[in-house]
Each structure stands twice: as C-alpha cells, then as structure tokens.
Amino acid sequence: MFQLNTTMRTITGTIRSTPLPWPPVLSNIPPPHIRQEAVTHKMLLKVKDSPHLPIHADIYNPPTAQLPSRRPIWKNTPPADFTIQLAWKTEWESKEVPNKHLVLDPNLQSHLGVDNAIIFLLNQAYTHLDKAASMVRVMFFDFSCAFNTIRPALLREKLTAMQKYSEDSAIVGCISSGEKTEYRATVQNFVTWCELNHLQLNVTKTKELLVDLRRKKTQGTPISIQGAPVDIVDDYKYLGVYLNNKLDWTKNSEAVYRKGQSRLFLLRRLRSFNICGTMLRMFYESVVASAIYFAVRFEGSRWQQTGWINKLVRKASDVVGVQLDSLTVVLERRMLSKVQAILDNDSHPLHEVLDRLRSTFSQRLLAPRCSTERHRKSFLPVSISLYNSSLKISDTPNQVQ
Structure with missing residues (x-):
C-alpha cells in the first residue's frame, strides 16, 4: 500500500511540487479549529448578504484587525442578536412537508443508489412510448444554494421529513394525445x-x-416557472448519464470511452513503476472498470460502441497481465444481480412491476409486452430473459440426477 501511495503521488506530481523538509510546510497550516471557524465566518457573511431569507442584518461581526494573530476570527458563542425572526423560525419548524407534492425519487429510499433512479425513469419512458400518440416530457430541476443559507439546527428536522431531498430531481410526464394539463399541474405543485x-x-x-x-412530431410549448420559460434541450446529463431526446446512447458511449482512455493512461503509468499485478488488478477494478461499466445496465443490449469498450478491456488486460471479463460478460452479470436485488427489495419502485410478472406455475418471470424494438432491448425485458435463463441452468443438474 505504501508503494501504491508513493507511486500515485509521483503521478499526480505531489512529491515534485511539495517543498522539503516537511516540518516548515506543516507549520504554515493553521490548526483545524481555526480553519473551521474561518469557514463558519464566511458562511455567516454569505447568510447576511442573502436577500431572500428573513434574517436580521445586524449579525455580530467583530473587527478582525483588532484580534491577536492565530485567534478565532469570531467568538465561539454567538451573541443574542444573531437570531432568525421568531415567526419564520416557528413556521419552518412546525410546518409539515406536503409529501403528496414530492416527486417519486428512488434515491430517497434506503439501500438504493442513483442507478435505480435512471432505471426507473427509463422504464417509465420506454413503457409509455409503446402506446400510440404518446410522448414523454422530463423536467430536470436545479436549486441555487438550497441548503447553504439555512442554519443546520433548523434544517435537521426538516431534512428528516423530506428524506434528505436530492438536488438532482426530475418530473416525468407521460403524455397521451397531447394532454399536458396534469403534467403542468404537477410542475406547478x-x-x-x-x-x-x-x-x-x-x-x-x-x-x-x-x-x-413519432413521425409527425409536435413542437412542445415551453413551461414557464416564476415568469421565466424553461429551455427545451436535446440532451441532458442526469446523475452522470447523458440522456437525449431520441433515447439512444451515442453521446453517453462516447463520453464513457473518453473517460476510459484517461483512466487507462493512469493504469499504464502505474505499470511503469513496476507495481505488482495484484495492485494493478485492484486499480483496474476500482478506477477503470467503475468508469466504463457505470451505465452498462441502463442501456440493456442497446450499447452502441461495444467494440470500443472491448478494445479498452483488451488493452487493460495486456497491462494487468491477466484475462479480464469482456463487456458482454459484465453486462449479463450486473443485470442479473440488479433484477435479483429488485425482487428481494419490497420498497424498490420496480418491485411491484416484476411481482406482477411472476409465473403461477414456476419461479420464472413473464416477459413484458413490448411493441417496439427499443423497449424490447431495454433493461427490464433483457434482465428478465437473463433471469429466466439462469433458472433454467440451475435446474439442469437436478433433472440429470
């Protein structure tokens, strides 16, 4: 581990850029409590300059020039006048969060990651687009300083009621026959x-x-929020994955390939320092494979640049010195593990969908109805097919006996 740390510091230039000896460098770093109080002071100044919060303007701000050196720049105990207006504070603490207005977000549930949010969003889109005269509108929201200007003591209980509301929020509107009233009402709520x-x-x-x-596309009317129209874009990066208005994965695959090339360069640099094969394999699994296989489950069998990714894997195999799994092997393994996790988790948004597809005669899952090829090659139909194939393989030894 020491060898790996030293090598990584050499790659990133830490050793060359850090002057020696070490004690004079460390002596210039202030103690942790002073750094923390400096950050707190900056936060107080930011709160004071925020006009959208009803906070008193007379925040205690001692003259820093009169303080001795290496002393806290603000007192440990804030004065009594550093308070939020009592009416606003009471309303904030007592007001319940109207959960009916919250968007269904798989990220807010326990033991679920960001990949579940993307899988749930895409399954809704693919299922609805199979119907005639249908379209999907997705609104991606962004907050400006959502929680930075509010005191943590007041925000703690509110965040608990909100289930740690994520900034990456989206509203999916499944529209049929041009009916957009419900979607616009949901956005307004x-x-x-x-x-x-x-x-x-x-x-x-x-x-x-x-x-x-559809062949005859209708031009969408932009939605206005607070008097400003929302831009309609052709693609958007949501939770690390590029989504576009055609639901293909060309741009995302190109981004993954470029990221994989940059990570492969670091792997080659490690080998140039005579790192052992075990550490190289560990670095590949944690740094390289995590980047190129992050979105492999979302695309199902619609991966556009399979040859590109397999080319990166072959180059990494030559560097590590062992045979690494190809894209197809990793894809099947991860999709199978994900569908099994959905079946075992009752709180997953897709658990009810898979539960309705259970066969009454066996443990197999019935294939969902797919009218288009894009839906047939998405995550849910492909993962169900892999799951049924794994059951067939596991039952073969019992039949032989």
Whole structure:
C-alpha cells in the first residue's frame, strides 16, 4: 500500500511540487479549529448578504484587525442578536412537508443508489412510448444554494421529513394525445412546494427534455416557472448519464470511452513503476472498470460502441497481465444481480412491476409486452430473459440426477 501511495503521488506530481523538509510546510497550516471557524465566518457573511431569507442584518461581526494573530476570527458563542425572526423560525419548524407534492425519487429510499433512479425513469419512458400518440416530457430541476443559507439546527428536522431531498430531481410526464394539463399541474405543485419550504429554484439551469419518437412530431410549448420559460434541450446529463431526446446512447458511449482512455493512461503509468499485478488488478477494478461499466445496465443490449469498450478491456488486460471479463460478460452479470436485488427489495419502485410478472406455475418471470424494438432491448425485458435463463441452468443438474 505504501508503494501504491508513493507511486500515485509521483503521478499526480505531489512529491515534485511539495517543498522539503516537511516540518516548515506543516507549520504554515493553521490548526483545524481555526480553519473551521474561518469557514463558519464566511458562511455567516454569505447568510447576511442573502436577500431572500428573513434574517436580521445586524449579525455580530467583530473587527478582525483588532484580534491577536492565530485567534478565532469570531467568538465561539454567538451573541443574542444573531437570531432568525421568531415567526419564520416557528413556521419552518412546525410546518409539515406536503409529501403528496414530492416527486417519486428512488434515491430517497434506503439501500438504493442513483442507478435505480435512471432505471426507473427509463422504464417509465420506454413503457409509455409503446402506446400510440404518446410522448414523454422530463423536467430536470436545479436549486441555487438550497441548503447553504439555512442554519443546520433548523434544517435537521426538516431534512428528516423530506428524506434528505436530492438536488438532482426530475418530473416525468407521460403524455397521451397531447394532454399536458396534469403534467403542468404537477410542475406547478412542485414549484409551490419549493416556495413554501424556502427552496430557491434556479430557473436558468432547470432544463426540459422532450422525447417524441413519432413521425409527425409536435413542437412542445415551453413551461414557464416564476415568469421565466424553461429551455427545451436535446440532451441532458442526469446523475452522470447523458440522456437525449431520441433515447439512444451515442453521446453517453462516447463520453464513457473518453473517460476510459484517461483512466487507462493512469493504469499504464502505474505499470511503469513496476507495481505488482495484484495492485494493478485492484486499480483496474476500482478506477477503470467503475468508469466504463457505470451505465452498462441502463442501456440493456442497446450499447452502441461495444467494440470500443472491448478494445479498452483488451488493452487493460495486456497491462494487468491477466484475462479480464469482456463487456458482454459484465453486462449479463450486473443485470442479473440488479433484477435479483429488485425482487428481494419490497420498497424498490420496480418491485411491484416484476411481482406482477411472476409465473403461477414456476419461479420464472413473464416477459413484458413490448411493441417496439427499443423497449424490447431495454433493461427490464433483457434482465428478465437473463433471469429466466439462469433458472433454467440451475435446474439442469437436478433433472440429470
């Protein structure tokens, strides 16, 4: 481990850029409590300059020039006048969060990661687009300083009621026959909920993705939030994955390939320092493979650049010195593990969907109805097929006996 740390510091230039000896360098770093109090002082100044919060302007700000050196720049005990207005504080603590206005977000549930949110969003889109005269509109919201200007003591209970509300929030509108009333009402309810709970939306960074795969497409009317129209974009990066209005994965695959090349360069640099094969394999699994296989489950069998990724894997195999799993092997293994995790987790948003597809005669899952090839090659149908194949393989030895 010491060898790996030394090598990584050499790659990143830490050893060359750090002057020696070490004691004079460390003596210039202030103690942790002084650094923490300096950050707190900056936060207080930011709160004081925020006009959208009803906070007293007379925040205690001692003259820093009169303080001795290496002393805290503000007192440990804030004075009595550093308080939020009593009426606003009482309303904030006592007001319940209207959960009916919250968007269904798999990230807010326990033991679920960001990949579940993308899988749930794409399954809704693919299922709805199979119907005639249908389209999907997705609104991606962005908050400006959502929790930075509110005291943590007041925010703790509110965050618990909100289930640690994520900034990466999206509203999916499944529209049929041009009926957009319910979708617009849901967006307006969400905006109202943010205003009641003192969350400031950044309308300039809020984007909308319009997915219309019909031959005769209709031009979408932009939605206005707080008097400003929301931009309709062709693609958007949501939770680390590029989504576009055609639901293909060309841009995301290109981004993954570029990221994989940069990570492969670090792997080659490690080998140049005569690192053992075990450490190289560990570095590949944690740094390289995590980057190139992050979105492999979302695309199902629709991966556009399979040859590109397998080329990276072959180059990494030559560097590590062992045979590494190809994209197809990793894809099947991860999709199978994900569908098994969904079946075992009753709180997962897709658990009810898979539970309705259980066969009454065996442990197999019935294939969902798919009218288009894009839906047939998405995550859910492909993972169900792999799951049924794994059951067939596991039952073969018992039949032989």
